[in-house]
Amino acid sequence: MKKAFPILGLLTAVLLSYALYEALVVAPQEQTMGDVQRIFYYHVPSAWTAFLLFAINFLASVLYLVRRNPQTDRIANWVVMALAVLTCTGGYVFRSALPKDVYPSSVATTGIAIAGLYFLIRKYFSEQGTDILALTTAEVGVVFCTVVLVTGPLWARPVWGIWWTWDLRLTSTLVLWLIYVSYLVLRRFSSSGETPVLAAALAVFGALDVPLVYFSIWFFRTQHPQPVIGGGGSIDPRMLHVLLINWLAFLCFAFLVCWSRYRLERIQRDVEETQALEALLEPGGQVR
Amino acid sequence: MSAPTGITRATLTKDLRLEWRSKDALNSMLFFALLVVVVFSFSFDPNAEESRVIAGGLVWVAFLFAAVVALNQTWARELRNQVLDAYRVSPAPANALFLAKAIGNFLFVVVLEAVMTPLFIVFYKLHALGPAWQLFPVAVLGTWAIVVNGTFFAAMSLRTRSREIMLPLLLFPITIPALLSMVEATTTILVGDPSTSAKFWIVLLATYDVVFTTGSLALFETVLHAE
Numbered sequence: 001m002k003k004a005f006p007i008l009g010l011l012t013a014v015l016l017s018y019a020l021y022e023a024l025v026v027a028p029q030e031q032t033m034g035d036v037q038r039i040f041y042y043h044v045p046s047a048w049t050a051f052l053l054f055a056i057n058f059l060a061s062v063l064y065l066v067r068r069n070p071q072t073d074r075i076a077n078w079v080v081m082a083l084a085v086l087t088c089t090g091g092y093v094f095r096s097a098l099p100k101d102v103y104p105s106s107v108a109t110t111g112i113a114i115a116g117l118y119f120l121i122r123k124y125f126s127e128q129g130t131d132i133l134a135l136t137t138a139e140v141g142v143v144f145c146t147v148v149l150v151t152g153p154l155w156a157r158p159v160w161g162i163w164w165t166w167d168l169r170l171t172s173t174l175v176l177w178l179i180y181v182s183y184l185v186l187r188r189f190s191s192s193g194e195t196p197v198l199a200a201a202l203a204v205f206g207a208l209d210v211p212l213v214y215f216s217i218w219f220f221r222t223q224h225p226q227p228v229i230g231g232g233g234s235i236d237p238r239m240l241h242v243l244l245i246n247w248l249a250f251l252c253f254a255f256l257v258c259w260s261r262y263r264l265e266r267i268q269r270d271v272e273e274t275q276a277l278e279a280l281l282e283p284g285g286q287v288r
Numbered sequence: 289m290s291a292p293t294g295i296t297r298a299t300l301t302k303d304l305r306l307e308w309r310s311k312d313a314l315n316s317m318l319f320f321a322l323l324v325v326v327v328f329s330f331s332f333d334p335n336a337e338e339s340r341v342i343a344g345g346l347v348w349v350a351f352l353f354a355a356v357v358a359l360n361q362t363w364a365r366e367l368r369n370q371v372l373d374a375y376r377v378s379p380a381p382a383n384a385l386f387l388a389k390a391i392g393n394f395l396f397v398v399v400l401e402a403v404m405t406p407l408f409i410v411f412y413k414l415h416a417l418g419p420a421w422q423l424f425p426v427a428v429l430g431t432w433a434i435v436v437n438g439t440f441f442a443a444m445s446l447r448t449r450s451r452e453i454m455l456p457l458l459l460f461p462i463t464i465p466a467l468l469s470m471v472e473a474t475t476t477i478l479v480g481d482p483s484t485s486a487k488f489w490i491v492l493l494a495t496y497d498v499v500f501t502t503g504s505l506a507l508f509e510t511v512l513h514a515e
Contacts, residue, residue, distance in 0.1 A: 175461065175464050179461045181461075185454075186454065189445075189449045190448040190449075197511065201444065201510060202458065205440075205462055205500070206462065208500065209462050212465040215492065
């Protein structure tokens with residue numbers, strides 16, 4: 001695995017430069033916005049990457065909490081499987097209840113992807129591993145979310161004429177960012193023994209909050225319509241191609257950063273454990 | 289089932305009696321909320337008709353800040369003489385303790401609101417142009433939303449460094465949907481615009497309460513026993 005790291009690093013560097021070339025040179029110029037629109041190739045992939053990392057953080061936190069007790073672990077397995085089956089069938093059964101642009105197949109894919117991720121993390125990460133994974137994905141997710149929140153106003157200023165507007169997406173992304181920053185603050189400030197449990201509980205609360213945030217701001221903003229009309233419509237297939245290339249590059253980069261952060265945290269914990277153990281031993285090497 | 293309710297009642301009675309004799313939390317909360325009222329009155333003209341639109345936000349921000357003062361004290365009281373450690377090693381159910389603390393805080397904040405609301409009405413010349421009775425469910429559900437999350441997060445931040453700062457840092461981001469609902473519902477009722485209704489916000493608040501009460505009860509034992 002260690003040998004794969006520089007290879008992946010090199011691949012990511014190549015992919016990132018190729019994606020940069022694609023975004024700045026190859027992608028067609030947007031009709032109304034001009035070259036400013038190219039920030040889109042950084043803004044959107046960062047957002048998708050951040051949301052994916054936050055989802056992994058939630059799953060890892062749930063796993064950390066349920067695996068403390070074998071019984072809840074077993075129940076959670078069944079619940080996740082039941083949810084996967086429900087999303088696969090429910091979308092087709094209640095097709096008419098779905099919003100216009102949501103297809104039953106996308107509901108099913110999301111359900112299967114989440115359940116798949118859950119069982120992958122469960123298989124490959126130990127109890128401490130899930131905690132480190134949650135920490136890593138939250139940290140890197142906050143970085144990507146910050147990129148979204150910085151590139152957003154940079155794009156909005158020349159196009160909308162304002163740096164910021166309190167619309168649905170902007171506000172809910174900002175609230176999401178705030179929740180995960182408070183998560184990192186909690187991790188920093190709590191004493192080492194209880195950090196994983198408290199952080200996992202907060203991550204679950206944050207995830208419970210996300211749909212409520214979304215609905216409340218959605219209703220808030222539909223009551224007070226904004227002069228700004230955001231997006232909608234279709235996208236040029238060449239632009240979509242560049243967007244997906246950029247997303248792939250960003251995903252590789254995020255994976256690389258997460259991986260090195262994961263290893264660093266693991267080594268740091270091993271060192272702390274060894275030091276604690278050594279403190280218990282007498283110079284002669286015998287346990288007191 | 290009689291044992292958990294007994295523990296809840298005993299802890300609640302003890303907290304209420306302590307508060308009745310010391311009045312620590314209530315006095316500091318009341319004074320704090322009064323300060324907020326006075327300080328805010330300098331930032332805009334409180335007699336103007338437009339101030340009706342911001343009054344909803346003002347009232348709830350004052351109550352939220354004041355509630356944090358009480359919530360910070362709720363568990364710190366149990367640290368003295370290792371009461372909380374004794375509770376952790378005892379076989380008593382953790383949720384009984386949590387409910388007692390949450391109900392106790394709820395009562396404190398309700399008393400605060402009962403005292404402060406007339407002051408707000410007098411100082412800001414408020415009267416509801418919409419259906420005023422709807423303010424009652426908004427107040428009850430909103431207060432419970434603040435208190436149930438606040439009690440949980442206060443228990444979480446209990447053993448962290450700089451505990452007093454931790455609580456608002458954890459509480460405010462998570463309560464944003466509840467706060468938005470309370471403020472919007474109150475403003476809608478005060479302004480009395482016939483085209484909008486506070487019903488959606490009340491339903492959202494109730495959903496928030498159900499979700500987070502369930503979440504707190506499911507996770508409190510884990511948090512209490514986190515080593």
